[in-house]
Amino acid sequence: MAQLTLRVNGKSHSLDIDPDTPLVWVLRDHLDLTGTKYSCGISECGACTVLVDGAAERSCTMPVSDAVGSEITTIEGLGVTELHPLQKAWIEDEVPQCGYCQPGQLMTAAGLLNRNPHPSEEEIVAEMSDVLCRCGTYLRIKKAVAKTVKGGKS
Amino acid sequence: MSRITNLSRRDFLKASAAATGALVLGFRMGQSANAAVAGGDIVFNPNAWLEINRGGEVIIQVPWSELGQGALTAVPMLLADELEVDFGKVQVRKARNDPRFGNMGTGGSRSVRTSWDPVRTAGATARVMLVAAAAKRWQVPVDECQARLGVITHEKSGRSMTYGAISAAAAGQEVPVDIPLKPKSKRTIIGHDMPRKDTPDKVVGKADFGLDQRLEGMLFAVVARSPVLEGSVKSFDDTAALAVPGVTRTVEIETGIAVLADHSWAALKGREALKIEWDDGPNTGLNSANISERLAAADPAKAPVMRGDGDSAGALTTAAKVVEAVYELPYISHSPMEPMNCTARITGDRCEVWVPIQSVTWGESVAAQYADVPRENVTIQPTYAGGGFGRRLMVDYVAETVAIAKAVGRPVQMFMTRQDDTRHGLYRPTSRHTLKAALDDQNRPIAWTHHLAAPSISGQLNPERFSDGRDEGAVNGASNLPYEIPNIEVTYSMVNTPVPTCWLRSVYNTQNGLANECFFDEMARSGGHDPVQLRLELLPKDSRLRGTLERAQKEWGWPRKLNSGRGQGTASHSSFGSHVTMMAEVSVGDDGWPRVHEILCVVDCGPVVHPDGLNSQIQGVVGFALSALMREEITIRNGSVQQSNFDDYPPLRLKEMPDVTVITIDSEDDIGGIGEPGYPPLGPAVLNALFDATGKRVRKLPIAGNFKG
Numbered sequence: 001m002a003q004l005t006l007r008v009n010g011k012s013h014s015l016d017i018d019p020d021t022p023l024v025w026v027l028r029d030h031l032d033l034t035g036t037k038y039s040c041g042i043s044e045c046g047a048c049t050v051l052v053d054g055a056a057e058r059s060c061t062m063p064v065s066d067a068v069g070s071e072i073t074t075i076e077g078l079g080v081t082e083l084h085p086l087q088k089a090w091i092e093d094e095v096p097q098c099g100y101c102q103p104g105q106l107m108t109a110a111g112l113l114n115r116n117p118h119p120s121e122e123e124i125v126a127e128m129s130d131v132l133c134r135c136g137t138y139l140r141i142k143k144a145v146a147k148t149v150k151g152g153k154s
Numbered sequence: 155m156s157r158i159t160n161l162s163r164r165d166f167l168k169a170s171a172a173a174t175g176a177l178v179l180g181f182r183m184g185q186s187a188n189a190a191v192a193g194g195d196i197v198f199n200p201n202a203w204l205e206i207n208r209g210g211e212v213i214i215q216v217p218w219s220e221l222g223q224g225a226l227t228a229v230p231m232l233l234a235d236e237l238e239v240d241f242g243k244v245q246v247r248k249a250r251n252d253p254r255f256g257n258m259g260t261g262g263s264r265s266v267r268t269s270w271d272p273v274r275t276a277g278a279t280a281r282v283m284l285v286a287a288a289a290k291r292w293q294v295p296v297d298e299c300q301a302r303l304g305v306i307t308h309e310k311s312g313r314s315m316t317y318g319a320i321s322a323a324a325a326g327q328e329v330p331v332d333i334p335l336k337p338k339s340k341r342t343i344i345g346h347d348m349p350r351k352d353t354p355d356k357v358v359g360k361a362d363f364g365l366d367q368r369l370e371g372m373l374f375a376v377v378a379r380s381p382v383l384e385g386s387v388k389s390f391d392d393t394a395a396l397a398v399p400g401v402t403r404t405v406e407i408e409t410g411i412a413v414l415a416d417h418s419w420a421a422l423k424g425r426e427a428l429k430i431e432w433d434d435g436p437n438t439g440l441n442s443a444n445i446s447e448r449l450a451a452a453d454p455a456k457a458p459v460m461r462g463d464g465d466s467a468g469a470l471t472t473a474a475k476v477v478e479a480v481y482e483l484p485y486i487s488h489s490p491m492e493p494m495n496c497t498a499r500i501t502g503d504r505c506e507v508w509v510p511i512q513s514v515t516w517g518e519s520v521a522a523q524y525a526d527v528p529r530e531n532v533t534i535q536p537t538y539a540g541g542g543f544g545r546r547l548m549v550d551y552v553a554e555t556v557a558i559a560k561a562v563g564r565p566v567q568m569f570m571t572r573q574d575d576t577r578h579g580l581y582r583p584t585s586r587h588t589l590k591a592a593l594d595d596q597n598r599p600i601a602w603t604h605h606l607a608a609p610s611i612s613g614q615l616n617p618e619r620f621s622d623g624r625d626e627g628a629v630n631g632a633s634n635l636p637y638e639i640p641n642i643e644v645t646y647s648m649v650n651t652p653v654p655t656c657w658l659r660s661v662y663n664t665q666n667g668l669a670n671e672c673f674f675d676e677m678a679r680s681g682g683h684d685p686v687q688l689r690l691e692l693l694p695k696d697s698r699l700r701g702t703l704e705r706a707q708k709e710w711g712w713p714r715k716l717n718s719g720r721g722q723g724t725a726s727h728s729s730f731g732s733h734v735t736m737m738a739e740v741s742v743g744d745d746g747w748p749r750v751h752e753i754l755c756v757v758d759c760g761p762v763v764h765p766d767g768l769n770s771q772i773q774g775v776v777g778f779a780l781s782a783l784m785r786e787e788i789t790i791r792n793g794s795v796q797q798s799n800f801d802d803y804p805p806l807r808l809k810e811m812p813d814v815t816v817i818t819i820d821s822e823d824d825i826g827g828i829g830e831p832g833y834p835p836l837g838p839a840v841l842n843a844l845f846d847a848t849g850k851r852v853r854k855l856p857i858a859g860n861f862k863g
Contacts, residue, residue, distance in 0.1 A: 097771075132491065142808060
C-alpha cells in the first residue's frame, strides 16, 4: 500500500492504495468515476481510455502509480461547462447503440484531436480502429470525428 | 467459506428453464390499472405503460431492455404518437419486473413489433380519457375538443387545458375500448427521426450500466470457475487470497469459488492467489475435432424430417444433374463489450437485483430461488446493458450473484472479467449443413434437400421436452426456404454436446441462412444462371422478400461492372417478420485478407417506426455479422474453451468496416423486427462475392486464412 495523490478532472485525490492497481479500478471503485469502462483488461479494446496529460491512454493496464503527477481527464471531465465538440457531434449523429465503448471512443478521439487537430480520414480510421465496438457504430464514429474536425459540419 | 448449493450449472439452467417456461418470451399487453389514482405524485396511470403526474410530466415505462437496439426510444414513440405529446418532453423508464407486462424478455427482435398494436392503443386510450375528462369539465361535446402536444383545446370557446391539469379527472373516466389508431398520414412521431432518449447520458459517462451500480456496504465478487466444462471444486486453500489487502472472504458456490473484496482489483488479486484443486469431471476428452466428427457422422436417414414437400429422394435419383455441398460453422461467442455482471441485495425476505439482462422474468425466478424468498418479493431493475446479442437471455450470472449475496449477507456485485466472459460463455452452436439440389435438363432445381446437424439450444436446456429430436427452432431459416421448388426436404440431427449454447442474434438463421444462400449461389452458377435472376424466378410473385431483391437489383445495378479483382454477391433472407436482401462488393487484399468495400441492404419490415434507429441497427449488424464471418471461432481443447480475450477472439474494427447503404421499403404490411434480420444475408452475400472475385468457395467458417498463400 502507498499514499498517492492523483489529479483527475482538475481535482486532487489522496489515496492509500496498492500502487499496482490499474487506473481503471481506481477511477471506478475508489473515486466513483464510473464513466470510464472496463472491458478487456489487456489494452485490446480501448473502452477504458482516458487522457493522461492530454494523450489517450489505456487505464486498464496503467498502474495508478504511473499516473501520479499527471493530469487525468475522464469522460466526466471532457465537457464540463459545455459539451465537447465531439460529444455534440456524437449526439447529432446518434453514434451510440449500447454506449458502453463510447466513453473510450470519445476519449480516443479527443486524444487524436489534441495531437492532430486536422486528421485526414485515413488518420481518423487508423486511430479509431484501436477502439472496439461490438454494436458496430464504426461508420458513425468516423463521421462524427470528421464532422468535429470540420467545425461541426458534415 | 461455506457451501451453499449442489446443483451443477447445467442442471440449474435446465431446472430453471423448465420451471418458468422461459423459452417462451411471450408478451401480453399491460392490463389496465383500472385507471385508478396511482400512488405518490402520479395521478393518471391508465395502464402499465403510462404515468402522468400532477405537473403534467409524461412518463413511459418500457418493459424491453435497452441493449443498444433503441427500444427505450422506439417503444415510447409508439405511445407518444397516439397520446399526442411533445416527444422531447417525454420521460422514459426501464421498467422493473411487473406482472402487468407479462413475461418480460427482450429477444426475437420483438420490442417494437409486438408493441406496435398494444402500445399505440395504450397511448390512444389515455388520450381519449384525457379529452373526455376535459370535455366533461367544459360541458362541451367530446368531438369538438382536440389534443395536441399535451394540450386539449376547445376552439369554439377558446379554452385549453394541459394534460397535467386534467389528468386526475381523467383517471375517473371509464377505460374506452376499440379506439381507432391513426393512419400513417396522421403520424407525427412514428416514422420520424426522434432523438434517442439514451444518447445524452451515453456521451457523458452518466448512463448506468450494470457495472456502474454502487450500493452501501457492497462487496465486489469474482468467481474462480472450473477451466474444464462441468468440472467442479475438489478442494481449495484460500489462505493467500484472504491475505490480499481488501479481500474480505471467500465462498463456495455451485460454479466455483467466489472471492469478495472491497474493490474489484483486490477481488481479482485474491482470485489469483486462490489454490484450487479441480475435479475435471467427464469432459477432459472433449475437443472441437470430436464434435465436428460427431456432426459429420449424423445420419440424415435417421434425422427427423422437419419439412417434406414432394419426393426429394425420387427427384434426386432421376435428376439430370445433382449439386451438393457441405457448410460448416463454428461455435461463436456473443462477447458484448460489458462483461456479464449483476448486483444484488437481500434484506430479510426481499431480494433486489440491478442487472443488465434480457430475461427479466426468468431473472426474477432464479433470484427468488437462490435468495429463497417469494417471487413477489423480488425486484429486478434492468440497467443499461453494454450489448446483449442474446447472451443476457441466460441468467446464470444472476443465479451466481444472488447465491453469493445470500451466503455473505451483504450487497454484492459479481462481475466477469473478459476472460471469464469468453471462457464461461454460452455459445452460438456449431453446425454442419449438407445441401443437395436436383436440377432438370434446363438446370432448374426440381429438388432441394438440407440436412442440418447441430446442437439444439432448447434440447440442451430441456432434454426431456426435446427427447424426440424435433427442435423446430433449430431449422429456422432452413425449413422456411422461400423458393418455389416442387420437392423440398429439411432434416435435422440433434447432436448435443457439453458445450453450453445460447441464442445469438438471429439464432439458427445465422447458420441456415448462410448455408441456404451460399448453396443457392452454387446451384445457380453451376447451371449457368445469374443468381439474382434465378432467385427472381423461384420467389413467389407476391413475396415481400422478392420485393427487396428487385429493389436491390435496381439500386445496385446488378450485375454491376466491377474493377478487376473485385467480386459481387447477393443473398436474401426473411426472419423475425422482416425481409432483407444484401449485396456486397469485395476483393482480396495482397495480404490475403478479404476486404468488403460496400454493402447494400434493402429491408422490408413493414412500417418503419424510427428510421435512423433502423439505419443504425443495420449498420451495426453488418459489422457484427462480418466480424463472425471473418475470424470469430470458439474452439474446445481437452474440455476447455481455448479463447479468452479480444486478442485471441478479435472482433471487427473500424478499418475493416464496409460502407453500408440502407434502403427501406416503407409499407403498412405486417411489422417485422429489425435487430436481427440483417444478420443472416450478410455472410452469404460476402462469401458469394468472394467466389465471384476469386473462384474460391469458402464452406468452412470463419474465413480466417482461407485466401492466404
